[in-house]
Amino acid sequence: MSTPELELPTQRVSVDPHRWPDVAQVPAGPRARVAAVVADRLFRRAAARLGVRVEYPDGTVLGVGPPDRILPRMIIRRPTDFARRLGTGGLIGFGESYMAGDWTASDPVAVLTPFAAEMGSLIPRPLQRLRRFVVAPQPAEERNTEQNTRSNISRHYDLSNALFNTFLDRSMTYSSALFDELPAHWDALATAQERKIDRLLDAANVGPGTRLLEIGTGWGELCVRAAQRGAIVRSVTLSEEQRTLARDRVAAAGLSDRVQIALLDYRAVDGEYDAIVSVEMIEAVGYDYWPTYFRTLDRLLRPGGLVALQAITMPHDRMTETRDTYTWIHKYVFPGGMLPSTESIDVTTRALTSLRTVDRLQFGEHYAETLRLWRERFVAHADQVAEIGFDATFRRMWEFYLAYSEAGFRSGYLDVQQIVFRKENQR
Incomplete structure (x- = not known):
């Protein structure tokens, strides 16, 4: 469904020079x-x-x-x-x-x-x-060092929980859904998000007594569903807004005794876990830190344990050519981010860790549909977004981000995968 065309005058649209x-x-x-x-x-x-x-x-x-x-x-x-x-x-x-x-x-x-x-x-x-x-190369101050990462994450995820509520479904899940059939309808989105989460939890063999680490909390839906299975969940995030709402949702579900949510960089996590789940968080790690990320997963996982990773991927040749490029997405949406390729994930895990791929599901067309539903809902709630305090330039920026992302999946340039790793021998 296309949105009504915004008929713009030839004279300049009012843009706040301080904000933009x-x-x-x-x-x-x-x-x-x-x-x-x-x-x-x-x-x-x-x-x-x-x-x-x-x-x-x-x-x-x-x-x-x-x-x-x-x-x-x-x-x-x-x-x-x-x-x-x-x-x-x-x-x-x-x-x-x-x-x-x-x-x-x-x-x-x-x-x-x-x-x-x-x-x-x-x-x-x-x-x-x-x-x-x-x-232009990516600015040094946006590289995902431990000092910079919290600021990078905050610039996107701490914009406002109310903003994300205008276009996400009731589960407040901000990653690709897994639909039963395509094309998708709005009424099917929440169920499709639950299906995606349950598939990850099943793949990681999460059940009663499982010590589960979640890297990247989101707004708490995965925590809740894992704890409802009887898992003991530790979840880490760098977004204060997400942590606040996720804790509230966990408490409302009566699961606070099973879930701990910490404002913590993934590199600082300690302990040993039976399973690790991370949903579309690797994109925020940055190219230079993928070795650190996967070594951290390897360090924290018990022998024989499973990692269920959901990741957006791009073609390997384009990744290598653009990995140092400063893009519109970096500047306005996800500072410091970088999409991996399937090859880069495979090479890094095999060379540096004991993690070995045991399952892979690719479902990029489902992300295109997820983004379409988000974009249509965002545009339909433009007045509500304005009432929250986001100006017309922001609204055009956000619409472009959602459309730009959807186009990437529609064209096949981008894909999304669920990848499951098993920790084999200790290194």
């Missing part, structure tokens, strides 16, 4: 003008072959399809601003131009999916060799 300085200010100067010319040519070249109808204010239309096919519409409202942001900031500028209203679409996912599918070839191969000279 790089969105409020269009790049200027000779370098920005030259970069805009190059970016405009590259964009028009790419758009013409991607199956997207790009419309300009002067009547120019790119990507005219066959008569029997309706192409998704990308409407460029301010071509000069769009080109300058794109030329100066690359994909960061592309996202910022959406936030500023330089371009819009009635169905942003349909527009973004062809771009995601061709992510590796949007820029001609000869120019890709210049990548390291023009693309």
